[in-house]
Amino acid sequence: MTCVLITGATSGIGLQLAQDYAKEDWSVLACGRNQTQLNELAQTYPNITPVAFDVTDLEQVQIAFRDLPQFPDLWILNAGTCEYIENGNMDTALVKRVMDVNFYGMVHCIEALQSLLRHGDHVAVVSSIAGEMVLPQSQAYGASKAAVSYVLNVQAAEWAKQGITTSIIYPGFVKTPLTDKNTFDMPMMIPVEEASRKIRKQLAKRHSHIYVPWIFTAIVRLIALLPYAWQQKLVEKLIK
Template sequence: MSSTILITGASSGIGRDTALYYAKQGWQVYALARSADKLAQLQALFPEQIVPVVVDLTDSAALQHWQQQLDSVIKFDQVLLNAGNCEYVEASALDLAAFERTFELNVLAVVSCTKLLLPRLTAGGTLAIVSSMAHFFPFTRAEAYGASKAAISYFADSLRLDLADSGIRVCLIEPGFIDTPLTQKNDFSMPFLMPAEQAAARIFNGLHAGKLRLRFPRRLAYLLKTLNLLPYNLRCKLAAKMKQT
């Protein structure tokens, strides 16, 4: 019997490339996203391996309905909660709606998926949650996005602690800049930009190795960790200077 993974946000970016990577390895992939057309295109590449699931993750009732309709014998060896979005805001006129949309998908939808899918994980299965390195260092206009990723990273680490005796492994994935439709909207330099296909391979290999945390590209992780070692006042001054460049 082949192994089975569920991936959210599978219609584009990291989710899509990871779904393809797993399918190439012979896994059964449940690909969740809102776009029926994009999921159909994805399934056409591996019709035997990929099962498309059209659902809005921010609609907890719809997600619960799908989960309840799913055959009770279906279990997942891995669940990858990858779906997320980024909206930049202006400090002079903070857009509360942007914060609400960002936290709804990046945080609340992850918690909702976790609640519904934990019982579907096999014994010894892995729950992987995608956050971001964005919360390592203050970046301009990233108040909503960075705060949401800080929240979900803490959620994953705390959840791991409380599931320690359950046999479920929780892996926190904190990527840097990955070349996806989301980052292609950015109008600033993105150091160490990594192709999504490479990110997918890092995720597959890391989860297979039983890692509890994945950070890539490593060079960016080392750089941001080094910046965090600076005295707080100096760190703030450096962040302000970076904003001006």
């Protein structure tokens, strides 16, 4: 049975991916901190195995990956968080919290999984289109995701020499508990089921860069080509 490991599988995009892969008869290693939610998931789907750890703790990640019951063919590093900087008031503790989960969490997972990778394996990381352009209040979140994409683009070139495929996933707005907290307009937001379907389809084709939904992320990428001052004006119109 093909095996996928998914971090952040207790909620939102990761949860939907875990359920959908389980329905397609994959063996799913579902990761998160919330052991109760992971156990409930495993009770519903016999082919889901819970793996509880905190991505911000390198030792926990190393132990969890060392003791996996099966070698994943596909790793989806999806665990993430979002906090915004209000009114330009820089908050170091907030930035560190976001970087700890989104950036160092991903780095910890890569360090822990690299010795387990075999020729033909596939590593996917959930970044964000927010890392590709200047977005209001996103000093911490946008920077963490820009860093994730940068690291993975470099890592991809190294892994390619060993026959390892890499995918970077750039979601726009997807309806999940993470975006439910947002108080601003979220243009072209898609349901999580649609995000999962599109992500799984492109992962199956081993696309290196996956943009979901395509039109919104294409608009953002076009805006990102403009001078920063123009980007800010356009983003103010796009996201109120």
